[in-house]
């Protein structure tokens with residue numbers, strides 16, 4: 001029996017999103033491949049998780065994550081009704097696609113970007129349109145709008161490039177879009193500014209955030225969306241009834257109540273990003289300015305290709321990400337910013353591998 005007859009064509013025909021490698025515990029990799037935070041969450045957040053009562057786990061969590069919505073509203077100057085909480089921001093992306101995109105409707109994105117957008121649009125039976133970024137990573141605004149998209153998805157800072165477009169361009173996109181605009185601010189805490197102020201003026205804007213990067217809680221799976229109350233109400237109808245577990249809700253509230261304790265850790269990551277950008281450029285890599293917790297580095301011309309660099313760094317115990325299946329990203333490595341000592345080891349290994357290449361040692 002061929003199961004193909006049972007599976008929806010949208011599912012059968014899609015490749016499926018491939019997450020970055022999570023190596024077995026105990027293997028001593030320097031892990032720079034999935035943009036996690038290299039530091040643990042601040043003490044008050046760890047204490048809140050440790051203080052959880054395990055006996056309470058027999059009970060379902062608060063269905064709409066109300067304590068988290070209230071803490072987020074207080075932290076970001078919103079109403080709790082404007083906030084939807086997700087099991088990671090990927091959950092919110094799924095909810096958004098299911099809320100807004102019917103089969104055949106257009107989802108437009110500038111590319112390259114977070115490739116899950118494509119998978120989710122396919123899953124929904126939407127028509128996915130990827131429009132290349134313009135020169136110097138400018139938004140192809142008119143080319144996106146020419147498709148009359150039901151939804152535009154825009155990561156700011158973008159992944160995997162790390163660049164940002166001006167907030168005024170996001171405003172123009174909202175103004176001119178016939179459908180909704182999803183502004184994915186997964187990396188915004190590492191950036192100089194954000195789009196929060198746009199919410200008041202643009203009823204078609206939805207902003208999503210994650211606790212997986214700046215908040216050092218990727219393992220807890222927590223994301224937030226900010227929108228009008230009317231849009232949030234529709235999203236609540238679509239999400240799983242209990243989409244965020246008890247422990248994650250506790251952790252999220254604690255993180256939101258202690259945002260200030262994250263600041264030193266975020267500053268260290270920004271400083272290391274700057275240092276690594278300079279070090280890579282000095283060694284012949286091309287690195288656009290990043291406002292995220294990673295950099296995209298095009299490997300030096302005339303040496304090994306991206307795949308060989310990926311393999312050689314892995315052999316040296318360092319995991320980075322390579323998206324070579326995307327022609328725009330061939331020979332580019334995406335490198336998450338780690339702790340200062342991890343960055344020093346990375347640069348040391350890069351120097352060793354560059355020396356191997358100049359002595360014509362074959363690529364791994």
Ligand SMILES: Cc1ncc(COP(=O)(O)O)c(C=O)c1O
Pocket residue numbers: 034035087088089090091114155158159184186209210211212218221222223
């Ligand atoms: C742009 C972007 N959005 C969303 C996510 C998903 O984050 P979460 O862990 O909250 O599902 C990622 C994760 O890599 C990302 O890069």
